[in-house]
Amino acid sequence: MTLLGQFALWAAFLIALWCIVIAFSGRWQGRPELAATVTRSVYVIFGCLVVASLALWKGLITHDFNIEYVAAYTSRNLPPYYIVSAFWAGQKGSLLFWAVVLSLFASLAQLLTPRRNADLMPYVAGVTSAVAAFFVSVMLFGASPFERLGYTPADGRGLNPQLQNVGMVIHPPMLYLGYISITIPFAFAIAALLSRRLDTGWIHAIRKWTLVSWLFLSIGITLGMWWAYVELGWGGYWAWDPVENASFLPWLTMTAFLHSVMIQEKRGMLKRWNLGLIVGTFLLSIFGTFITRSGVIASVHSFTQSNVGYFFLAFLVVAAVLSFTLLYTRWPLLEADVQLESMLSREAAFLFNNLLLVGIAFSVLWGTLFPILSEAVRGSKITVGPPFFNRVNVPLGLLLLALTGIGPLIAWRKASTANLRRQFVAPLTAGVATLVVLLAAGVRDLYPVMTFTLAGFVAGTVLQEFYRGIRARRRMHGESVPVAFLRLIERNRRRYGGYIVHVGVLIYFVAFAGMAFKVEREATLKPGESVELRSPFGHTYTFTQVGISQYEALNRVVSAATVQVSVDGKPAGLLTSEKRQHVDSFKRPTFEPSTEVGIRSGLREDLYLVFAGAVGGTEEAVYRFNINPLVWWVWFGGFVLAFGGIVTMWPGGGPTIARARPVQGGYGVSLVGAGKEAER
Amino acid sequence: MTGQPGPSAPGRRDFLRAGLALVILPPVQDSLSGRGDLGTVRDPSALGRPLTPTDPAENAAEIQAIELKLACNCGCTLDVFTCRTTDFSCTYSPRLHREVLALRNQGLSAQQVLDAFVSRYGEKALMAPKPKGFNLAGYLLPGVAITTAGAALTWLISRRRAVAAAAGPSAAAPEVQASDEELARLQRALDEVDD
Numbered sequence A: 001m002t003l004l005g006q007f008a009l010w011a012a013f014l015i016a017l018w019c020i021v022i023a024f025s026g027r028w029q030g031r032p033e034l035a036a037t038v039t040r041s042v043y044v045i046f047g048c049l050v051v052a053s054l055a056l057w058k059g060l061i062t063h064d065f066n067i068e069y070v071a072a073y074t075s076r077n078l079p080p081y082y083i084v085s086a087f088w089a090g091q092k093g094s095l096l097f098w099a100v101v102l103s104l105f106a107s108l109a110q111l112l113t114p115r116r117n118a119d120l121m122p123y124v125a126g127v128t129s130a131v132a133a134f135f136v137s138v139m140l141f142g143a144s145p146f147e148r149l150g151y152t153p154a155d156g157r158g159l160n161p162q163l164q165n166v167g168m169v170i171h172p173p174m175l176y177l178g179y180i181s182i183t184i185p186f187a188f189a190i191a192a193l194l195s196r197r198l199d200t201g202w203i204h205a206i207r208k209w210t211l212v213s214w215l216f217l218s219i220g221i222t223l224g225m226w227w228a229y230v231e232l233g234w235g236g237y238w239a240w241d242p243v244e245n246a247s248f249l250p251w252l253t254m255t256a257f258l259h260s261v262m263i264q265e266k267r268g269m270l271k272r273w274n275l276g277l278i279v280g281t282f283l284l285s286i287f288g289t290f291i292t293r294s295g296v297i298a299s300v301h302s303f304t305q306s307n308v309g310y311f312f313l314a315f316l317v318v319a320a321v322l323s324f325t326l327l328y329t330r331w332p333l334l335e336a337d338v339q340l341e342s343m344l345s346r347e348a349a350f351l352f353n354n355l356l357l358v359g360i361a362f363s364v365l366w367g368t369l370f371p372i373l374s375e376a377v378r379g380s381k382i383t384v385g386p387p388f389f390n391r392v393n394v395p396l397g398l399l400l401l402a403l404t405g406i407g408p409l410i411a412w413r414k415a416s417t418a419n420l421r422r423q424f425v426a427p428l429t430a431g432v433a434t435l436v437v438l439l440a441a442g443v444r445d446l447y448p449v450m451t452f453t454l455a456g457f458v459a460g461t462v463l464q465e466f467y468r469g470i471r472a473r474r475r476m477h478g479e480s481v482p483v484a485f486l487r488l489i490e491r492n493r494r495r496y497g498g499y500i501v502h503v504g505v506l507i508y509f510v511a512f513a514g515m516a517f518k519v520e521r522e523a524t525l526k527p528g529e530s531v532e533l534r535s536p537f538g539h540t541y542t543f544t545q546v547g548i549s550q551y552e553a554l555n556r557v558v559s560a561a562t563v564q565v566s567v568d569g570k571p572a573g574l575l576t577s578e579k580r581q582h583v584d585s586f587k588r589p590t591f592e593p594s595t596e597v598g599i600r601s602g603l604r605e606d607l608y609l610v611f612a613g614a615v616g617g618t619e620e621a622v623y624r625f626n627i628n629p630l631v632w633w634v635w636f637g638g639f640v641l642a643f644g645g646i647v648t649m650w651p652g653g654g655p656t657i658a659r660a661r662p663v664q665g666g667y668g669v670s671l672v673g674a675g676k677e678a679e680r
Numbered sequence B: 001m002t003g004q005p006g007p008s009a010p011g012r013r014d015f016l017r018a019g020l021a022l023v024i025l026p027p028v029q030d031s032l033s034g035r036g037d038l039g040t041v042r043d044p045s046a047l048g049r050p051l052t053p054t055d056p057a058e059n060a061a062e063i064q065a066i067e068l069k070l071a072c073n074c075g076c077t078l079d080v081f082t083c084r085t086t087d088f089s090c091t092y093s094p095r096l097h098r099e100v101l102a103l104r105n106q107g108l109s110a111q112q113v114l115d116a117f118v119s120r121y122g123e124k125a126l127m128a129p130k131p132k133g134f135n136l137a138g139y140l141l142p143g144v145a146i147t148t149a150g151a152a153l154t155w156l157i158s159r160r161r162a163v164a165a166a167a168g169p170s171a172a173a174p175e176v177q178a179s180d181e182e183l184a185r186l187q188r189a190l191d192e193v194d195d
Helices: A002-028 A034-061 A067-071 A078-090 A092-111 A115-141 A168-183 A183-195 A201-232 A242-267 A273-294 A308-329 A345-377 A384-408 A417-442 A446-477 A479-490 A493-517 A632-651 B012-024 B061-067 B078-082 B094-103 B111-123 B136-164 B180-193
Strands: A519-525 A530-534 A540-555 A556-567 A572-583 A594-596 A598-600 A604-615 A620-631 A669-672 A677-678 B175-178
Touching: A002 A034, A002 A092, A002 A115, A034 A067, A034 A078, A034 A092, A034 A115, A067 A092, A078 A092, A078 A168, A078 A183, A092 A115, A092 A183, A115 A201, A115 A308, A168 A183, A168 A201, A168 A242, A168 A273, A183 A201, A183 A273, A183 A308, A201 A242, A201 A273, A201 A632, A201 B078, A242 A345, A242 A493, A273 A308, A273 A345, A273 A669, A308 A594, A345 A384, A345 B136, A384 A417, A384 A446, A384 A493, A446 A479, A446 A493, A446 A594, A479 A493, A479 B012, A493 B078, A519 A530, A530 A620, A540 A604, A540 A620, A556 A620, A572 A598, A572 A604, A594 A604, A598 A620, B061 B078, B061 B094, B061 B111, B078 B094, B094 B111
Parallel strands: A669 B175
Antiparallel strands: A519 A620, A530 A540, A540 A556, A556 A572, A572 A594, A598 A604, A604 A620, A669 A677
């Protein structure tokens, strides 16, 4: 099967090269009949990569340990679902996963794009095939998943214990889906530039693809946080690690694009900026891949250091030069239809929102690369950890949160004083009320107080928008509140889905701020001994050591340490944390013992138990106890954000169906006798 | 005999269920019987590195605060406190912890302990570089860049508005005569369709 897999990779590579040549030369030579060939080539590339993937999966499932990848990432006693996820657990397999998903998206783009954009599709196929050819070439010339060993081990090494978690079954595919699908909007942007079809048509073609990417990336990042929290055991979910930052960068620029694209659709402005954002987002996704796979920056999440990093660096440079050169040559064609008329307008709010999002992306990138820069300039190494990123990014994040509430309150084109007063009173009151409650409750920490206050303001904005929409529907159609609420969302999914996303964002912020109050303590307990921790919500938790038990599971020896928990003196159950010594099918240890944390999650706070080890082989155990406030809300915020994203991109939805339409030129109204102008 | 299978005879469905259970259900946990006296574990090697009891004084809030500012140099990207209470195979963070304790026992203040680490291991010993010299570029550049871009944007928009105002009213915006009440109704209607 490895021969078949290798053959399929070569076939995919050669057909991709053929597709690139035909796609571009066919358009330039004015031969539209070649478009069908190009489309079929995209489908054949997908077919070839499916065959290659099935070949690798067969090797994994049949334990063909003569294949280096299978021996490195699986063992005979690995649970079946982790054998499936081993496909993307290592460098080589994940490259194949990337390539096959990219070719799937490329095929879907060809299949689903409306005929009105048919003239863009050969270029789209050319670009997606170029990216696919690059990924396949990395496998063929740098990291083949079908490489065979000179001997056949009796058993494989098994999967890294930290990857033996359900989060790692679904988190990497989600993140990859987000990263990979960015290629499709990028391909449309390049196609629009090449064909000089720079009206809003291509924007409509890619908006949903961008939303798909954004949604997958959002889910992938949230699942990554969850995996880090339950598996890595350090007690948090975001450490500003370079690989975490690499996934955050394209999310930020994509979020900026999803806001600024509205200005292009409504007002014909920011065409250059939007193209730059799409190109930049794609390049950041490749940069993230470079960081993850090159080992150039230390990270707990990265693959082992290998030479494939150079492939990605070269591809990054070539893609950046070609894309920005193309953008430069089309610069004069990207003139805005109208100019911004007022700083007090929603366009201006969106501009500053974009400035902040891109500014935060720059800040994160700058912090990620600063150790390398510092070493190059000063010759000495430095560590740039969470204190640095928090210091630089928390104020920017708070400004962004404020704009999340301000943006929807300001009218398009130009807001009047009356409009501002009418819109801002209720949200500002909500924010001030939140502040008063916090101060009355004795909360004095600056950043958390600011976060909760701004969250109150944003919540006020969203509630006001829903309230006014429901009231209008009730007045116009006589609907009940629940019906009006559902129809409001149904008829304008984009707008109200966006507000739901904003709710998800504010929940994230509140939950992140909660971690400022976390409590942690290390303690050693003999059976029957206790330790007490007081939570930020005023509860007293008592942890009493019960003991340590050992048992064998499928591929590991488990040492489970258990404590009895009581809250304010009342029993509240048991909490167990484990040490796991993974073994192969011959009972030989495969990795260092790993730790499984014990978590008792609640709406207010999580109890987080880490079993460090035992003293002298007895049941006297060393623990770290954490009380982490509001963590549950991070996962809930992710759910709300994803739900809002799905509502926004759901097909249909009344007046906001994406269609080619002339840009609104705006209109002005003069008051009779009043001598003033109110404009929208 | 009627030829009917007995109640205990497994059928094809039982095999199917068993097969599905193998794939779906979590593995059965076989308990190992304990060995020796109460209070000892059967296989201490499965617990990793043997630990010594922690002293509450070693984990005082001020020690924790110092260690949260010091980077472990095992490559984990965590601070000393988090690493030594998370990655129990790391041999660096326990050693750095003992160094912190030793320096504190010498009577050094928290800042002096941090300075001692910097002089021993270089600036990389800190979780974040000191905000001075070249490091200021790291801290300030993002904020400066955003502020500058924001100011430039504001200036550019104001300038364009001034140019547009000098050129006269836009031909694309024909004026409509309306009363206050009509304008208010228009405003409400626009609010309802506006996204």
